[in-house]
Amino acid sequence: MSTEPFRNVCLLPQTNQLLGLYTIIRDRSTARPDFIFYSDRIIRLLVEEGLNHLPVMDRPVETHTNETFKGVGFKGKICGVSIVRAGESMEQGLRDCCRSVRIGKILIQRDEETALPKLFYEKLPEDIADRYVFLLDPMLATGGSAIMATDVLIKRGVKPERIFFLNLICSKEGIDNYHKAFPDVKIVTGAIDRGLNEDKYLVPGLGDFGDRYYCI
Amino acid sequence: MVKVGYESRAVDCHRYIDSVEPRFFSYMTNPESDMPEPSRRRSSIEAKRYIPPWTTPYIIGVGGTSGSGKTSVASKIVSSMNVPWTVLVSMDNFYKPLNKEQRAQAFNNSYDFDEPAAIDMDLAYECILNLKEGKKTNIPVYSFVHHNRTPGKSTTIYGASVVVLEGIYALHDKRLLDLMDLKIYVDADLDVCLARRLTRDIVSRGRDLPGCIDQWERFVKPNAVKYVKPTMQNADAIIPSMGDNGVAVQLLINHIESKLELKSEEHIKELIKLGFEQNYESMKKNKMVHELESTNQVKSIMTMLLDKRLNRDDFVFYFDRLAMILLSKTIDNLASPNKKNIVTASGYSMERLTVCDFNEVTAVNIIRSGDCFMSSLRKTIPNISIGKLLIQSDSQTGEPQLHAEFLPDNVNEYKKVLLMEGQLISGAAMIMAIQVLLDHDVRIENISVVMYLATETGLKRVMNAFNNRVNIYVASIVTREELKNRKSNWALTRFVDAKYFGCE
Numbered sequence: 001m002s003t004e005p006f007r008n009v010c011l012l013p014q015t016n017q018l019l020g021l022y023t024i025i026r027d028r029s030t031a032r033p034d035f036i037f038y039s040d041r042i043i044r045l046l047v048e049e050g051l052n053h054l055p056v057m058d059r060p061v062e063t064h065t066n067e068t069f070k071g072v073g074f075k076g077k078i079c080g081v082s083i084v085r086a087g088e089s090m091e092q093g094l095r096d097c098c099r100s101v102r103i104g105k106i107l108i109q110r111d112e113e114t115a116l117p118k119l120f121y122e123k124l125p126e127d128i129a130d131r132y133v134f135l136l137d138p139m140l141a142t143g144g145s146a147i148m149a150t151d152v153l154i155k156r157g158v159k160p161e162r163i164f165f166l167n168l169i170c171s172k173e174g175i176d177n178y179h180k181a182f183p184d185v186k187i188v189t190g191a192i193d194r195g196l197n198e199d200k201y202l203v204p205g206l207g208d209f210g211d212r213y214y215c216i
Numbered sequence: 217m218v219k220v221g222y223e224s225r226a227v228d229c230h231r232y233i234d235s236v237e238p239r240f241f242s243y244m245t246n247p248e249s250d251m252p253e254p255s256r257r258r259s260s261i262e263a264k265r266y267i268p269p270w271t272t273p274y275i276i277g278v279g280g281t282s283g284s285g286k287t288s289v290a291s292k293i294v295s296s297m298n299v300p301w302t303v304l305v306s307m308d309n310f311y312k313p314l315n316k317e318q319r320a321q322a323f324n325n326s327y328d329f330d331e332p333a334a335i336d337m338d339l340a341y342e343c344i345l346n347l348k349e350g351k352k353t354n355i356p357v358y359s360f361v362h363h364n365r366t367p368g369k370s371t372t373i374y375g376a377s378v379v380v381l382e383g384i385y386a387l388h389d390k391r392l393l394d395l396m397d398l399k400i401y402v403d404a405d406l407d408v409c410l411a412r413r414l415t416r417d418i419v420s421r422g423r424d425l426p427g428c429i430d431q432w433e434r435f436v437k438p439n440a441v442k443y444v445k446p447t448m449q450n451a452d453a454i455i456p457s458m459g460d461n462g463v464a465v466q467l468l469i470n471h472i473e474s475k476l477e478l479k480s481e482e483h484i485k486e487l488i489k490l491g492f493e494q495n496y497e498s499m500k501k502n503k504m505v506h507e508l509e510s511t512n513q514v515k516s517i518m519t520m521l522l523d524k525r526l527n528r529d530d531f532v533f534y535f536d537r538l539a540m541i542l543l544s545k546t547i548d549n550l551a552s553p554n555k556k557n558i559v560t561a562s563g564y565s566m567e568r569l570t571v572c573d574f575n576e577v578t579a580v581n582i583i584r585s586g587d588c589f590m591s592s593l594r595k596t597i598p599n600i601s602i603g604k605l606l607i608q609s610d611s612q613t614g615e616p617q618l619h620a621e622f623l624p625d626n627v628n629e630y631k632k633v634l635l636m637e638g639q640l641i642s643g644a645a646m647i648m649a650i651q652v653l654l655d656h657d658v659r660i661e662n663i664s665v666v667m668y669l670a671t672e673t674g675l676k677r678v679m680n681a682f683n684n685r686v687n688i689y690v691a692s693i694v695t696r697e698e699l700k701n702r703k704s705n706w707a708l709t710r711f712v713d714a715k716y717f718g719c720e
Contacts, residue, residue: 016551017544020572028561037598048541052511059516061523063706071519072512097537197562207561 006175008183010053012045012190022191025168026206035212039138042168042190043093050134050164050188051097054078079125081106082136083149086210090136090166104128106152108145117144122152129157133164138209140170140187142200143177150182160184169205171196266490266681268651269483270301270375270618271350274476275395278380279387279447280402281440282330283409283416285457289402289465290382296469299476299617303347303376307383309355310340314363322363325427330439332385340381341391347379348395351655374655375618377476384440387447397475400468401451404458406440480615487644490677496695499679505688508542518692522706531715538668538691539592543634546666546689547577547596550632576631578624580605582649585638585713589666593636603627605652607645616644621652628657637667638712640690643674647681660685671707672696 012018024030024038059073080094084107091103104124111118125131133153137146146165153163163185165178170189173196178187193202206212276293280286294304311334314322321327328334339356346353354370381392387399404412410432417423448454455464499505508514517538520526526534555568580603581587593600606620627633633653640646646665653663664687665678672695678686694707714720 013548015548016570017548017572019570020551023556023558023569023571026560026566026569027556027558028563029558041596044540045544048513052513054512056512056516059519061519062525063522064524064711065706065709066524067703067706069519069522069704069706071522072515073519074512074516099533201562203562204560204564204566205562212561 004172006179006187008179008186009170009175009192010049010186010188011192012049012188018042018045018190026204028207032212032215039089039168039209039213040093043090043138043166044096046090046166046168046188046190047093047097047134050166051078053164053186053188054132076132077127077130078132078134079104079128080134080136081124081128081149081153083108083145084121085214086138086208087136089209089213090138094134094136102131106149108148117148119148119152124153124156128153131158132162133158135163135165135185136167137165138168139202139205140165140167140174140178140189141196141202142171143174143181146174146178147181150178150185154182161186164188168209169193169202171202266647266651267483267486268350268618268648269377269479269615272348273350273376274378274397274472274479275344275348276378276380276398276400276472277386277392277396278382278400278402279384279444279451280457281404281406281409281444282384282436283412284402284404285412285461286382286384286386286402289400289455289457289461290380292465293469293472294378294380297378297472297476299377301376301618302378302380303373304380304382305343305355305373307335307340307381307386309358309371310336310343311358312336313365319363325431326434327363328435328439330384330435332388332439332443335383335385337385337389337392341389341395344379344381344392344395347373347376350375350651375621375652378472384444385447387450388443393450398453398468398472399451401448401454402457403448403454404456406437408458409440410437480610484615487642487647487677490647490680491643491673496672496676499676499684502679502684504679504684504686505675505690505693506545507693508545508689508691510692514538514541514691528715528718535588535668535712535716536592536595539589540596542666542668542689542691543589543592543596546634546664547572547574547632550574550577552576573631575599577634578603578627578630578632579634579636580623580627580649580653581636582607582645583620584717585668585710586636588638588668588713588716589636593634601625605649607648609644616648618648618652623652623656627653628659630658631662633658633663635663635665637665638669638716639707639710640667640670640674640678641708641710643671643677643681646674646678650678650682650686661687663687664689666690668692668712669694669707671699 021038021042025035054074056072057075059071060068061071063069079102080091081104082088082091084105094101102125107121108117108119135149140146150163154160160182161184165185165187167189169191171193175187193205195203197203278286278290290304294302318327343353343355352372352374354372357366357369357371359366387393387401414428417428418425453468455461517534520534521531550572552571552573554571556571557567558569559565574597577597578601579593583604583606601624603623607616607618609616635649637646650663654660660682667690670690670693672693694704698704
């Protein structure tokens with residue numbers, strides 16, 4: 001049983017266009033060029049949505065006609081943190097919106113002996129505690145690695161309410177697991193799948209995102 | 217002036233190119249198209265309240281006997297008109313195709329080309345009516361080598377403000393006469409006509425004297441007396457064609473110009489009027505105008521774009537970002553009626569999924585500011601076909617004029633035609649652009665206008681002109697109230713394309 005309706009989950013509006021994009025990337029017969037292009041389209045929408053949640057302050061500017069326009073500007077700095085390897089596929093989408101954004105990396109892999117996720121590597125901006133953080137990982141299945149990555153961020157002093165976890169698909173189970181650990185982190189996603197199979201893969205899912213994007 | 221095969225009486229339709237300022241024109245020979253368009257659909261007409269200048273173009277008929285000098289009068293009129301598109305159409309294009317027997321007669325000089333029955337008056341009427349209604353019209357091309365219409369070839373005319381129809385029987389058919397605004401008969405004594413014909417046929421066309429005389433005696437003269445001369449009574453003006461008729465022609469030109477000025481004034485008045493009907497609230501309520509939700513993202517990008525200190529690099533970057541948000545919004549509802557069953561890469565079946573066919577979308581950019589969307593269009597739908605329209609305002613009257621149209625092939629078959637424009641200020645160019653699409657049989661509900669900025673007045677004009685039936689997607693609307701407070705005059709200057717392209 002999930003805790004629907006979810007708190008702190010921002011699901012992109014399920015428009016025809018978005019549903020159509022998901023149809024393409026879920027389909028196993030979609031070739032890699034299309035998979036990459038249409039995944040990137042969705043990632044762009046996720047990033048734009050994530051950025052929308054950042055706070056703004058008044059910022060008057062002078063127009064070319066020398067009038068004052070009462071506008072707004074973002075306050076605070078941001079950074080991205082991708083979970084290697086699949087999360088790196090979302091970096092370009094973030095860069096397309098914020099050109100010189102700093103991007104940290106976290107590598108978490110399953111320990112062959114204990115079968116639990118283990119942190120292998122982290123490289124984060126020094127002042128990450130002062131920043132809004134976009135945590136990037138395309139799939140939220142059990143939530144194991146995302147929880148571990150978020151833990152790293154919080155230990156570095158990032159406030160949970162300043163973290164936005166961006167992914168393309170999550171499972172209800174994953175959302176619940178993740179929010180049990182970090183109720184204040186906002187999840188921004190485009191699709192919520194019905195569950196997980198015995199191998200802890202999303203159902204119906206789209207396969208291994210990293211493999212399909214990178215094919216290494 | 218361009219004259220294509222005029223002397224051989226093959227293709228007599230051309231456009232006048234302004235000698236001072238190069239103008240583009242939509243004049244093309246389309247090898248694919250068949251003879252005159254059968255479609256006489258008026259679906260677009262019932263819905264619209266805007267009359268573009270090419271609907272009811274000024275139509276001038278120039279008739280007279282063979283050799284009377286009507287061609288030179290018609291040419292003088294065409295070359296002195298200072299409107300974007302003036303078209304000269306020769307009645308020769310409407311000769312009936314000959315059967316085998318007639319063709320043999322023709323090659324034998326014994327076919328009567330000079331009687332009214334040789335001309336397909338129905339077709340001529342159909343074409344001129346089409347032009348009068350402002351529709352894209354295909355004029356057939358008649359080949360005097362084969363005595364037949366050149367198969368698969370026609371001249372496409374669209375957007376003419378003035379049409380000059382010239383030919384011996386230009387003033388013969390009652391239906392054609394009813395379409396004409398000015399009927400001119402060029403009169404010359406038959407002796408003079410004969411002398412001119414002989415010179416032309418022998419010197420320019422290498423024919424022999426006895427043959428020419430024979431043709432004159434058998435066909436040209438009797439028909440001239442019997443059928444052509446009487447059309448003189450249908451004329452508004454009779455121009456003498458003995459020696460110099462410069463003064464007479466100039467008088468006519470002055471008259472035509474004053475009529476066109478009047479038309480142009482009415483066009484502008486009509487455009488202004490469109491902005492004052494219906495109030496802003498009701499327009500926003502009708503759900504055809506979609507303004508981007510003013511999220512933090514949208515607001516902050518708007519702020520940056522309006523900051524005069526923002527450098528061009530950043531301007532282009534942020535404009536493209538906003539453009540992608542806007543475009544994505546525009547195609548949000550795109551869905552094919554077909555559903556699709558798939559198997560995901562993890563091996564699970566999914567049934568009846570929504571499918572978007574992005575190939576059903578095409579775009580038309582209004583030059584120049586619509587081109588600011590080029591990069592974001594390509595990033596949203598990489599292989600989208602993109603048409604262009606050039607519409608500019610006359611520097612003196614402010615009247616918008618269509619100078620060029622390059623539309624995607626079969627533009628009417630797309631489910632969605634995005635009409636891209638950077639800024640809507642008066643709305644005049646946009647109204648004209650929408651009309652161009654309607655004239656190409658694009659259904660009004662398939663058109664989505666996509667704009668960065670729009671003024672309330674401009675929007676109202678567009679909505680009123682097409683009875684609130686056009687979908688409009690705009691990043692930001694500047695209301696009349698905001699303009700009245702004189703704090704938003706930036707919305708009245710064309711700064712977007714100037715800054716995006718870096719040329720004032």
